[in-house]
Amino acid sequence: MLTYTEENYLKALFKVTFGSGSNEAGTNELASLLVVKPATVNDMLKKLKEKELVDYEKYGKITLTIKGKKIALEIIRKHRLWETFLYQKLEFSWDEVHEVAEQLEHIQSGKLVDKLDKFLDYPEFDPHGDPIPTKKGEIKVQYKKTLSEISVGKSCKMVAVKDNSSPFLQYVVKVGLGINNEIKVLSIQEYDSMMLIEINGKQSTVSQKFAENIFVVIE
Template identity: 75%
Template structure:
């Protein structure tokens, strides 16, 4: 059984690797993301290497072993499932979910996570629009796309919001938008970047700022 701290190191490593696209990370980088000193990371790296969770040689780059990836992905899965739960069931706002999910992600219980997943109807994305690994550790690869990035004439699905202020949310409701709604982008003004969109057969005009705060799945 991994400790709370070991799980955090693996998760941080996975996040760096997913962000970097480079598949490896360095000691300082990892120390920064965990808010600890490089010396501390160095110690932990030795321990994780001993347990065959990371590949790492003195002065070399750090990568996750298959086993390490498995653990890290599971923690990420739990984190994102809990975020979704807090957001959808317990009325947490977009910016409140992270802190509590950081704690909940370390609860050990297979049944708990299975039930959580089922209760949420096996969601694929969390409230930030990030993909939730499934039970087998598979992550839907995708580029985080906002409504502003969608090609004219195509239809997309709203999966999350970036801005969670009440003024923005009220605006979202006014436009007739909700999670998982289909949105068709009718046109875009070159001059001021206003978008004409269609939701449930109703056309609306929204600004670039608005469109950039809506995450969609193309």
């Protein structure tokens, strides 16, 4: 059985390595994500290596083992299922679910996860549009771009957000955006890449930073 902290390291490691090509991470990178000092990460890596959850040599890069990746996916599965529960059943708002799910994801009970999955009718995506790993650890990889990659005149559909922080999500709502909304790019300012977009007939101007955190698909 892993501690709460160990689980968080695996989850963070999965996040930084997943889809990064090499699947490798560095000590500082992990430390900044977990908001601890590199020294602390270093100590923990020794422990995780001992438990065969990470591959790691002194001064080398860090990767998850199969075993470590499996556990990370289970935690992400729990996190996203709980987010879905909070949003769909308890009427939490979009920006409130993450923080509580951070706690709920560590509850240990295989039965609970399965029952929750069933209760929610086996959802494929969480409220932020992120795919929920299956019981077997399969994760749906959606072909998606960021809004900032869409060119003038084109339309797309918002499918997820990259940044899960409360301030960003509240801002997204304020702009009138939500999952599955159609977005049309009307114009892009040359100078600062500010984007004029249209959602449900309503126009808004968003910054490049904003557009980089909205995931879309072209239909």
